[in-house]
Amino acid sequence: RYTCGLQEIRFRIGRPVLFYIDGEEWFATEDGSLQKTLQPTLQWIASRKEILQIIQHICRYSMYAYEEELGKGFISTAFGCRVGVAGEVLMGTDGSVKNIRCISSLNIRVAHEAKGIAGAVLPYLYEEKKLCSTLLISPPGCGKTTLLRDIIRMVSDGNRLAGGMTVGVVDERSELAGCCDGIAVNDLGMRTDILDACPKAEGMQMLVRSMSPDVVAVDELGREEDFRAVESVIHCGCRLIATAHGNSVEDILNQPFFQKLKKMEIFEKYIVLGDRKQIGIIKGIYDEKGQKW
Numbered sequence: 001r002y003t004c005g006l007q008e009i010r011f012r013i014g015r016p017v018l019f020y021i022d023g024e025e026w027f028a029t030e031d032g033s034l035q036k037t038l039q040p041t042l043q044w045i046a047s048r049k050e051i052l053q054i055i056q057h058i059c060r061y062s063m064y065a066y067e068e069e070l071g072k073g074f075i076s077t078a079f080g081c082r083v084g085v086a087g088e089v090l091m092g093t094d095g096s097v098k099n100i101r102c103i104s105s106l107n108i109r110v111a112h113e114a115k116g117i118a119g120a121v122l123p124y125l126y127e128e129k130k131l132c133s134t135l136l137i138s139p140p141g142c143g144k145t146t147l148l149r150d151i152i153r154m155v156s157d158g159n160r161l162a163g164g165m166t167v168g169v170v171d172e173r174s175e176l177a178g179c180c181d182g183i184a185v186n187d188l189g190m191r192t193d194i195l196d197a198c199p200k201a202e203g204m205q206m207l208v209r210s211m212s213p214d215v216v217a218v219d220e221l222g223r224e225e226d227f228r229a230v231e232s233v234i235h236c237g238c239r240l241i242a243t244a245h246g247n248s249v250e251d252i253l254n255q256p257f258f259q260k261l262k263k264m265e266i267f268e269k270y271i272v273l274g275d276r277k278q279i280g281i282i283k284g285i286y287d288e289k290g291q292k293w
């Protein structure tokens with residue numbers, strides 16, 4: 001009865017195990033039940049041994065094989081779940097993060113497939129049956145990845161506003177499709193091609209060169225190296241659907257990366273989401289100049 005709205009499970013050595021369900025915090029007890037209030041005599045305190053066992057199981061008992069992912073601060077699992085890690089950072093000779101060892105914290109983020117939630121957003125994505133390049137903006141934990149997943153499905157399959165389109169997805173963290181052995185577990189539509197565990201910048205250019213998509217979709221856009229890839233997508237006549245972290249359109253457009261995209265009017269629509277407890281709540285819609293629509 002607890003799992004239907006489960007969003008995150010957090011383990012920290014020597015601290016209570018916490019579950020986040022429908023935006024609310026619950027404390028885990030040693031007998032497996034959940035309590036709204038902290039009960040020191042019953043609480044489940046995570047141990048180093050338990051965290052090591054969990055991370056070894058996630059890595060299929062071969063942590064060396066996941067060293068590159070650990071260096072990025074997370075591990076992607078089958079079915080689209082992502083496990084964030086924190087601990088002692090091991091630096092490489094070039095100054096980059098090589099690995100994280102002596103792991104002390106885990107954040108297990110549970111992916112959700114919520115079919116139909118994009119229905120309320122669809123009318124804002126189209127103008128005269130033409131899909132607009134759109135950026136979805138929201139703070140972390142407000143469901144923009146879940147919403148993007150359903151938008152991809154409905155654009156790919158076709159919907160009440162327009163027919164189906166070929167969609168290319170760069171799923172860098174394996175969250176959108178939840179691929180297992182290259183096969184998507186989540187439904188991203190019948191006309192969707194997926195590059196799993198591929199960096200966004202390289203993946204966008206690969207899709208344009210090889211898969212001839214009508215639409216390219218990516219999650220959490222914003223690194224400087226993504227800029228040229230975005231340019232290539234738009235210059236090839238593709239539509240772009242992406243997400244970004246932010247509390248408002250002003251937050252986003254004040255960032256140098258997005259200032260460039262605004263100047264080029266890459267995105268025709270900016271949709272700002274809110275309300276952590278419910279996915280797809282629209283706070284504001286803006287045009288290509290960042291003006292309220």
